[in-house]
Amino acid sequence: MLELEHTTKTHDEARQGEALELLPTGKSTGRKLYIESYGCQMNFSDSEIVASILVGNGFETTKDYKEADVVFINTCSIRENAEQRVRNRLKEFESAKNRNPGMIVGVLGCMAERLKSKFLEEEKLVDVVVGPDAYRDLPNLIGKVDDGTKAVNVLLSREETYADINPVRLNSNGISAFVSIMRGCDNMCSFCVVPFTRGRERSRDYQSIVKEARELFEAGYKEVTLLGQNVDSYKYTAPVAEGETATPTVNFAHLLAMVAEVSPELRIRFSTSHPKDITDEVLYTMARYDNICKYIHLPVQSGNSRVLDLMNRTYDREWYMERVEAIRRIIPACGISTDVITGFCTETEEEHAETLSMMDYVKYDFAYMFAYSERPGTLAAKRYEDDIPEQVKKRRLTEVVNKQQEHSLFRLQNFVGKVHKVLIEGFSKRSDQDYCGRNDQNTMVVFPVDSRFKPGQYVHVLAERCTSATLMGRIVDL
The missing domain is CATH 2.40.50.140 (Nucleic acid-binding proteins)
Incomplete structure (x- = not known):
């Protein structure tokens, strides 16, 4: 699925693997490429970058992995069962490879760094492992595998944004497209692997973003979604050569306005926002332009300040509620969705009840909800004991899901008749x-x-x- 579905779902139900297809361009080598993606919108956007690089190197694509010469799975590492699902899928690819010994199987994305040894050496499921900042190296890595060696590049970068690569629009409906505006994350949420799998935050230059949006509109697209781990922290200052005058810094509010001004017929969406960075300037910009959709994904994770502190979310319950009040005041008709984690380390029943009360306060339009799953290498895994029994996590998750279903119905009932x-x-x-x-x-x-x-x-x-x-x-x- 290329976009978050607009309904009440658990995190695992909301993110599915999907094969991606594109039309071949350029001179063909006769080799066929198959890409399958899991996880967030950024992963699907990355697959479009990978496809662009390899199509530019003569690959054609197929929707059937059994006939592919190169098979890639673009991974998500946010949940343990996501990893198990990928491992099971790799075993299916292994069966196809037994029938086609020349097939190359590789893992891309967020699992690459942490599981490279397991996938390459212990389980021998893959030939190549590539991290999210090393996709330009794919032709070289595939060449190494052709020469009979395993290939790995999981180096993270402080500069890579792929700004000069024109993504191939995968499975495109010709109407909606993703535009990546930044990569990485500087927020060290204790439960999250993203800073370790995608590296430090860096913003793409705004000229290339506006250019991509304009080209999409000219090609007939009517909607773009600006993507980043935390779009609100977008900040770009052009490099200044010796003797030149420094250029102003472009923040997310400025960028939103620039993209909105491409055309009033081009709808603008964005994801994801961090509560600490959603400024009034962004909200007023949204209110000013009719073609910026009145919808914000604002992950709360927990409604309790102590738990939020353990999560290292850098805001408390009151801050989050104030930001919701600002959204309601400046953009009264704005839809708000969220992420919720149940059963984080040491969470009490009273603290869980505060999450439920936060949901009652906001009445989210929809939400992505899941029980806490400890991820190796995260701050939480190093500092805290995962001490909430699974049955308690699941029971709390059920309570959150049931409440969200009530609120989703409430929100939609208010839309009826309009x-x-x-x-x-x-x-x-x-x-x-x-x-x-x-x-x-x-x-x-x-x-x-x-x-x-x-x-x-x-x-x-x-x-x-x-x-x-x-x-x-x-x-x-x-």
Whole structure:
């Protein structure tokens, strides 16, 4: 799945593996490439970069890994069962490789550094392991494997942003696209592996971002999602040569405005925001431009200040609530989603209850929820005992999921009877008699096909009914 689904889901249900296909370009070598991605939107964006690099080196692609010469799995390391799922998938690839000894199998992305020895040497499941900052080296690494040696490059970079690479749009609907604006993360949340797997934070130059957005619009795209581990901390200052005058620093609010001004017909979304960095300047910029969608993903993780401190989230309960109040004040119609972790180290029942009360306070539109899973190498794994029994974690998770289902239904019921501007993305998954698309608040809307309109066009839909995940209605003329 290329985007977060707009419903109430646990973290594991919300992120699935998906094969990615693109059209071959350039001079072909006759070799076929298969890429399968897991995890967050950044992973799918990275797969588009990998595809661009390898297509530029003569590869064609296939949706069937059994006929591929090179098979890559782009990994997610955020949960233990995600790793197990990848390992099981690699064993399936191993069976195909037994029938095709020339096949190269590789692991890309966030698991690369931590599990390179296991995958390469102990389990012998892969031929090449490549970290998220080393994708430019892929042609060279594949060449090494062709010569009979295993190949590894998991070096992290303080400069790499792939700003000069034009991503190949994978499985594109020609309407929505991702644009990566930064890489890495400087937030050392104690439960998170991202700073160790993706390195330090660095922002891509704003000129290349605006250029990419403009080219997408000129190619017919109507929506871009700006991506980063923490988009609100985007900050770019152009290098200054000797004798030149320093240029102003461009922050995320400035960048949002620049991209919005590409065209009023180009919708702008972004993800993910960190509560410590979501400034009023960003909120006022969102309010000022009609084509910046009124939706913010604002992970809370816990509603208790002590637990947030253990998580090293750098804000407390009161700070988070103040930011929600600011969003509601400056952008009254803004949709808010979140991430929630249940059963973090030493979390008490009273502290869990504060998470539930935070959910009651905000009434999130939707959420991604999961029980705490200790990740090796993280600060939490080094400092704290994972002391909450699994059955307690799961029971608390069930309580969080049930509450979120109530709130999602509440939010959508408030949308019923109102008209929503919707970008038609395509046919509904359930019927080719219905279109689907999302409103400003990122909610999925389903409505009967109208021959006057086609995917890629904006329509106004009167919401007539809802589930806890979807609005249903009909196109109306205004």
